[in-house]
Amino acid sequence: MKYAILPLFLFVVACGQGSHEQADGPTLEPEQVVADPLPSWNDGTTKEAVLEFVKRTTADGSADFIPVADRIAVFDNDGCLWSEAPMPPQLDFAMYDVKRRAEADPKLAKDPMVQAAISGDLRTLWAGEHHDGLMKILAITHSGMTVDSFNLRVREWMKQYQHPKGGAGLAGATFQPMLEVLDVLRAHGYKTFVVSGGGIDFMRVFSEELYGIPPDQVIGSSAAAEFEMKDGKPVLTKTMKDFFNDDKEGKPAGIQRHIGKRPVFCGGNSDGDQAMLEYTTIDNPLPSFGMIVHHTDSVRETAYDSKAPVSGTLITAKEAAPERGWVLVDMAKDWRVVFVE
Amino acid sequence: MKYAILPLFLFVVACGQGSHEQADGPTLEPEQVVADPLPSWNDGTTKEAVLEFVKRTTADGSADFIPVADRIAVFDNDGCLWSEAPMPPQLDFAMYDVKRRAEADPKLAKDPMVQAAISGDLRTLWAGEHHDGLMKILAITHSGMTVDSFNLRVREWMKQYQHPKGGAGLAGATFQPMLEVLDVLRAHGYKTFVVSGGGIDFMRVFSEELYGIPPDQVIGSSAAAEFEMKDGKPVLTKTMKDFFNDDKEGKPAGIQRHIGKRPVFCGGNSDGDQAMLEYTTIDNPLPSFGMIVHHTDSVRETAYDSKAPVSGTLITAKEAAPERGWVLVDMAKDWRVVFVE
Numbered sequence: 282m283k284y285a286i287l288p289l290f291l292f293v294v295a296c297g298q299g300s301h302e303q304a305d306g307p308t309l310e311p312e313q314v315v316a317d318p319l320p321s322w323n324d325g326t327t328k329e330a331v332l333e334f335v336k337r338t339t340a341d342g343s344a345d346f347i348p349v350a351d352r353i354a355v356f357d358n359d360g361c362l363w364s365e366a367p368m369p370p371q372l373d374f375a376m377y378d379v380k381r382r383a384e385a386d387p388k389l390a391k392d393p394m395v396q397a398a399i400s401g402d403l404r405t406l407w408a409g410e411h412h413d414g415l416m417k418i419l420a421i422t423h424s425g426m427t428v429d430s431f432n433l434r435v436r437e438w439m440k441q442y443q444h445p446k447g448g449a450g451l452a453g454a455t456f457q458p459m460l461e462v463l464d465v466l467r468a469h470g471y472k473t474f475v476v477s478g479g480g481i482d483f484m485r486v487f488s489e490e491l492y493g494i495p496p497d498q499v500i501g502s503s504a505a506a507e508f509e510m511k512d513g514k515p516v517l518t519k520t521m522k523d524f525f526n527d528d529k530e531g532k533p534a535g536i537q538r539h540i541g542k543r544p545v546f547c548g549g550n551s552d553g554d555q556a557m558l559e560y561t562t563i564d565n566p567l568p569s570f571g572m573i574v575h576h577t578d579s580v581r582e583t584a585y586d587s588k589a590p591v592s593g594t595l596i597t598a599k600e601a602a603p604e605r606g607w608v609l610v611d612m613a614k615d616w617r618v619v620f621v622e
Numbered sequence: 623m624k625y626a627i628l629p630l631f632l633f634v635v636a637c638g639q640g641s642h643e644q645a646d647g648p649t650l651e652p653e654q655v656v657a658d659p660l661p662s663w664n665d666g667t668t669k670e671a672v673l674e675f676v677k678r679t680t681a682d683g684s685a686d687f688i689p690v691a692d693r694i695a696v697f698d699n700d701g702c703l704w705s706e707a708p709m710p711p712q713l714d715f716a717m718y719d720v721k722r723r724a725e726a727d728p729k730l731a732k733d734p735m736v737q738a739a740i741s742g743d744l745r746t747l748w749a750g751e752h753h754d755g756l757m758k759i760l761a762i763t764h765s766g767m768t769v770d771s772f773n774l775r776v777r778e779w780m781k782q783y784q785h786p787k788g789g790a791g792l793a794g795a796t797f798q799p800m801l802e803v804l805d806v807l808r809a810h811g812y813k814t815f816v817v818s819g820g821g822i823d824f825m826r827v828f829s830e831e832l833y834g835i836p837p838d839q840v841i842g843s844s845a846a847a848e849f850e851m852k853d854g855k856p857v858l859t860k861t862m863k864d865f866f867n868d869d870k871e872g873k874p875a876g877i878q879r880h881i882g883k884r885p886v887f888c889g890g891n892s893d894g895d896q897a898m899l900e901y902t903t904i905d906n907p908l909p910s911f912g913m914i915v916h917h918t919d920s921v922r923e924t925a926y927d928s929k930a931p932v933s934g935t936l937i938t939a940k941e942a943a944p945e946r947g948w949v950l951v952d953m954a955k956d957w958r959v960v961f962v963e
Contacts, residue, residue: 350830428878472838485882489691496882497813497839508874508897514905515897517878523864533849537769537858539880541826541837556849556856564855 318465321458321618327572328615330608331462334570338545339469345568347545349470354546355536355557356459358477358484358501360593361550361574362492363455364444364620366583368403368591370454371479372415374438376401378422394418403591420521423480428506428517435486446582447620451487455621459548459574463492466546474544476500476536478528478553478592482519500539502527532557543567550574551589555598558607571607573598578613581620659806662799662959668913669956671949672803675911679886680810686909688886690811695887696877696898697800699818699825699842701934702891702915703833704796705785705961707924709744709932711795712820713756715779717742719763735759744932761862764821769847769858776827787923788961792828796962800889800915804833807887815885817841817877819869819894819933823860841880843868873898884908891915892930896939899948912948914939919954922961 322328338347359365376398383390383399390396394414397405406414423431439451447453463473473494475484481501488494505523509516527535533556536544547554547561550573562569575595576585586595602609612619663669679688700706717739724731724740731737735755738746747755764772780792788794804814814835816825822842829835846864850857868876874897877885888895888902891914903910916936917926927936943950953960 350836472836474838481879482882495691495813497815497880499882503879506875506878508871508878508901510897510900510904515874515901517874517901523866525864530849533856533858534847537847537849538822538844539838541823541840556851559851560849560856560858563851 318468319458319461321461321616323615323617325615327608327610331570331572332465334546334568335465335469335471338568347567351542351545351567352466352469352471353474353540353542353544354463354466354471354548355474355476355500355540355544355561356463356548357550357554357557358475358479360576361456361548361554362459362463362475363451364447364582365593366576366585366590367445369479370442370444370451371483372403372591373442374435374483375418375422377438377441378434379418382421389421392417395421407591419480423483424504424519424521426519428482428519431482431519432486435483439487444620448622451491452621455491456574456616457618457621458616460492460621462548463494467493471546472498474498474500474536474540476527476532476557478502478526478531481527500527500535502531528553530556533560536560545569548572548574549598550576551593551595552598553592553594555601558598558605562605562607571602571605572610573602573607574610575599575612577611578616578619580613581616582612584613659809660799660802662802662957664956664958666956668949668951672911672913673806675887675909676806676810676812679909688908692883692886692908693807693810693812694815694881694883694885695804695807695812695889696815696817696841696881696885696902697804697889698891698895698898699816699820700891701917702797702889702895703800703804703816704792705788705923706934707917707926707931708786710820711783711785711792712824713744713932714783715776715824716759716763718779718782719775720759723762730762733758736762748932760821764824765845765860765862767860769823769860772823772860773827776824780828785961789963792832793962796832797915797957798959798962799957801833801962803889804835808834812887813839815839815841815877815881817868817873817898819843819867819872822868841868841876843872869894871897874901877901886910889913889915890939891917892934892936893939894933894935896942899939899946903946903948912943912946913951914943914948915951916940916953918952919957919960921954922957923953925954 319328337343337345356362359369379395379398383395394406394417397414398418406418408414442451443449444454466473475488475494477484479501481499481503484499484501485496488496488499503525504521506517506519543565544561545567547558549558558571562571576583578584583590586599660669678684678686697703700710720736720739724736735747735758738755739759747759749755783792784790785795808814816829816835818825820842822840822844825842826837826840829837829840844866845862847858847860873895884906885902886906886908888899890899899912903912917924919925924931927940
């Protein structure tokens with residue numbers, strides 16, 4: 282609007298007969314209405330803590346100012362950005378995909394663990410210290426194919442995914458309040474990363490459209506892809522070699538492997554995120570913020586902490602939260618809305 | 623300037639006596655003088671090829687338009703972004719650092735390979751199929767310390783580094799024309815990555831200030847960092863476990879591990895970059911560009927291809943270039959300036 286001042290001024294002066302109506306007519310600098318950056322959060326100490334940290338670490342002249350290059354924010358995925366109850370969506374994908382494979386492969390269909398997956402028998406898959414059944418299903422569905430064909434299978438599954446308490450598709454399993462936290466951080470120069478025990482290639486298929494996080498800012502459990510020129514064309518094949526478990530102490534290791542910088546903002550929800558929360562907030566020369574999503578809402582999602590549905594046990598990290606200054610998000614109390622609508 | 627049209631128009635009409643001087647006075651849309659985005663490149667087909675690709679993949683309405691999210695550009699480091707002759711700077715660091723360690727550790731000083739490093743006996747270090755001597759020196763200087771102390775040692779070395787034919791510090795070993803390619807790509811929405819056989823943690827210490835590439839966009843050879851809480855403080859220790867060699871077929875694998883997307887622009891200089899060039903340019907559904915820096919300048923840098931000083935052998939990739947359409951950069955002919963001045 283600033284340019285508009287000049288013409289009116291010139292008009293008045295040049296003709297020596299300007300009317301105040303014209304000169305004062307349009308409001309040249311209307312007061313802006315500032316929208317709530319976290320509309321799905323109920324007002325309270327949790328919401329205030331997030332906004333206060335973002336403000337004091339990004340406001341010019343603030344004593345806690347963090348340079349843009351150091352504004353690294355990391356978030357767990359299952360139970361933090363989206364629901365892991367009744368089961369992590371990646372497990373739903375594995376069971377969906379192994380069923381399709383078994384229909385085309387009678388020999389595979391005879392495998393007891395494949396049968397357990399098809400019948401939804403999680404207890405059998407989860408049994409044993411190393412969850413051998415589950416690992417076998419994950420190996421069948423996450424290795425031995427090209428990266429491209431894996432991505433296509435994930436997209437196929439996405440089309441029909443439906444969270445029991447959310448809307449259609451993956452968005453229906455995604456926590457709207459956390460998307461708003463990602464947005465407010467990015468709007469203030471933070472670079473946002475997913476740091477999850479989930480499969481890196483699995484999450485990368487939808488991270489950009491679901492979270493606004495590009496594939497290169499997704500960190501997860503992974504295994505080696507092997508490159509070869511096949512019939513004159515480049516091919517990347519997924520294997521289970523060099524498996525990296527991006528959980529617990531693996532999370533700070535994964536952050537070092539992929540980011541190479543210490544985060545200043547960390548969101549998690551389980552004991553699997555404790556090491557990453559400690560790495561972010563303890564003895565950090567820069568101001569830091571840790572948050573734990575506490576699943577307290579049995580109506581809109583699922584209430585759990587010490588007894589998690591499949592993954593997401595929260596005991597020690599919750600105990601450490603007060604001393605560490607980690608903000609506990611009370612889903613039932615702090616979130617006006619739970620899922621993306 | 624568009625706003626300015628209105629006032630003059632109003633002025634003329636309202637007063638019914640506008641003068642042509644005033645009406646036509648200021649040029650409302652002055653022609654912009656466009657600066658050369660690659661000033662250190664001599665005019666010619668190579669420079670034109672780079673600018674033409676950037677233009678046709680980013681201009682609105684272009685048939686070869688690439689969405690911003692898919693504008694992934696990858697560059698080798700040694701011999702592509704900076705000089706690897708007479709030796710890769712990381713090797714210079716290893717020899718500098720092992721000497722300092724030996725001074726403080728007489729037992730270490732007695733090691734024959736350490737003595738070879740101190741005396742600059744590259745032949746001994748390089749001997750054997752697996753370069754055991756070199757690997758030993760790299761292990762001594764790149765593992766067994768915290769990430770923070772490693773970064774400090776690299777910074778110490780940086781202060782005194784001097785390329786024999788370049789200016790002071792790491793910038794003196796850096797190719798100014800390649801920095802301009804990085805800049806022009808980023809100015810057009812490309813996300814730039816380093817994909818090098820060099821150590822990922824080593825390059826991350828200076829990638830941001832030297833190349834404008836943040837640590838999370840640096841891909842290199844790496845090994846596991848181990849996390850622990852020590853005396854109540856988080857500690858990441860560098861190890862040699864899970865060593866990943868980001869060279870040859872390892873480069874597309876490293877791109878998948880860290881980026882998860884296929885590049886459309888690839889710069890390299892040796893046969894170690896051939897797999898990455900193939901992955902970028904062969905059978906890519908998007909337009910793609912491959913460039914090979916050919917070290918032809920024995921005066922300003924070092925002339926080599928089939929007989930590389932230490933690393934950087936270029937034989938098969940150069941042979942494949944014409945068929946693959948990879949642009950060969952003739953350093954002597956195409957670069958007006960070689961090093962950052």
